[in-house]
Amino acid sequence: MKFGVVVFPGSNCDKDMIYVLKEILKQEVVELWHKDTDLQGVDFVVLPGGFSYGDYLRSGAIARFSPIMEKVVDFANQGGYVMGICNGFQVLCEAGLLPGTLKHNNSQTFICKNVWLKPASNDMALTANLDTNKAYQIPIAHGEGHYFADDATLAELKSNNQIIAYYSNSNAEVLDSANPNGSVNSIAGVCNAGKNVFGMMPHPERAADENLGNIDGRAFFESLLKNLVPA
Amino acid sequence: MTFTAEIDIMPQKALLDPQGKAVSSSMTNIGLAEISGVRIGKHISLQVEAASEEAAKAKVEEACKKLLANQITESFEFVIAQN
Numbered sequence: 001m002k003f004g005v006v007v008f009p010g011s012n013c014d015k016d017m018i019y020v021l022k023e024i025l026k027q028e029v030v031e032l033w034h035k036d037t038d039l040q041g042v043d044f045v046v047l048p049g050g051f052s053y054g055d056y057l058r059s060g061a062i063a064r065f066s067p068i069m070e071k072v073v074d075f076a077n078q079g080g081y082v083m084g085i086c087n088g089f090q091v092l093c094e095a096g097l098l099p100g101t102l103k104h105n106n107s108q109t110f111i112c113k114n115v116w117l118k119p120a121s122n123d124m125a126l127t128a129n130l131d132t133n134k135a136y137q138i139p140i141a142h143g144e145g146h147y148f149a150d151d152a153t154l155a156e157l158k159s160n161n162q163i164i165a166y167y168s169n170s171n172a173e174v175l176d177s178a179n180p181n182g183s184v185n186s187i188a189g190v191c192n193a194g195k196n197v198f199g200m201m202p203h204p205e206r207a208a209d210e211n212l213g214n215i216d217g218r219a220f221f222e223s224l225l226k227n228l229v230p231a
Numbered sequence: 232m233t234f235t236a237e238i239d240i241m242p243q244k245a246l247l248d249p250q251g252k253a254v255s256s257s258m259t260n261i262g263l264a265e266i267s268g269v270r271i272g273k274h275i276s277l278q279v280e281a282a283s284e285e286a287a288k289a290k291v292e293e294a295c296k297k298l299l300a301n302q303i304t305e306s307f308e309f310v311i312a313q314n
Binding site for chain 1: 246298299
């Protein structure tokens, strides 16, 4: 699998993502500059975390119109795999590739801590090999991570198994008290109807190296690699 | 002709505006408990070149819908005047 990690001005998790894909998962990785218009033949595009374009206007609102994103949108619409983490998730929502949007955390503060995630289903490559009765410890670091979608969209997400994971406690119980940012239905991430575009606020790439003392995030990447269908 | 648009972007009425709520409750702290219902949005002003006011309005409307407002959570309104 050849991965392309997009670098926007203000991206700051691009190097972590490249490190995990290349050094831990032994995949081929190229960087895709935001001004480029060539996806270099990658099989999978990753939009990393950070503060693209300084989060001006709204998180992801300006990045969504960068030259590379036009190609990413075409690629996704043709069934290509795309994953956005944190700011990358915000960009995908702004681009209309994922339903819903991300609002300011209910607390109005930036939250940087470990949270627990309960996978919602095994119905997509990203979660196919995860245990839906287990909580995975993954860090979050965001100010605008409150997932919001209207009731009709939420019902659709649920019935199509498009929810990646819920915020939970360490026993995989989805409770309001374990919801860090006010996300509707405790949703931490969603995919599109075609199940080829994924977005989540938590950072699995920050929990994939043994040296960091937590490799719960690696399971997400391993599930992806096992279950991706090459184009 | 050049027109100036003054645009207000507000969180949709049905949605919780946590920023507004926080500011609302701090009104009590400064002795203004009579004030409530604070909602906080953005004000954007811009210039637009167009052949008519109608055309200028259409361009500002497009800018709001495509970029300036996220219609899932925000509503917008604007006034426009020739410079």
